[in-house]
Amino acid sequence: MLVAGFVEKERRDNATNLNPHVHMSVMWLAPQLILMGFYETFSIIGQIEFFNSQFPDHMRSIANSLLPISFAFANYLNSLVVATMHGVTGSRHGDDSGHPDWLTNDINVGRLDL
Numbered sequence: 189m190l191v192a193g194f195v196e197k198e199r200r201d202n203a204t205n206l207n208p209h210v211h212m213s214v215m216w217l218a219p220q221l222i223l224m225g226f227y228e229t230f231s232i233i234g235q236i237e238f239f240n241s242q243f244p245d246h247m248r249s250i251a252n253s254l255l256p257i258s259f260a261f262a263n264y265l266n267s268l269v270v271a272t273m274h275g276v277t278g279s280r281h282g283d284d285s286g287h288p289d290w291l292t293n294d295i296n297v298g299r300l301d302l
Contacts (some may be wrong), residue, residue, distance in 0.1 A: 192220045203296045
């Protein structure tokens with residue numbers, strides 16, 4: 189997440205720059221995507237090995253079903269975090285300060301790097 193934050197800060201600084209001829213390469217996304225790939229690869233293998241070693245033989249199917257359940261729980265938790273960020277960082281009711289929330293649709297206006 190730190191790598192993604194630094195890349196987003198650099199992208200946003202370049203996007204809000206008044207010089208329209210400055211463009212970032214898509215290769216700036218490579219470090220964070222490579223790190224995410226390593227994380228998913230090693231975490232999935234580690235979880236499968238943990239579940240298979242800790243559960244008895246007759247409960248292996250239940251152990252193997254815990255992996256997709258943990259991913260589903262993580263996705264629900266992610267949705268809760270995004271909804272909370274919209275609520276906390278967005279404009280309050282009756283407040284027309286013009287400050288969009290951090291996760292607005294226009295990524296150059298929002299503060300995704302925070």
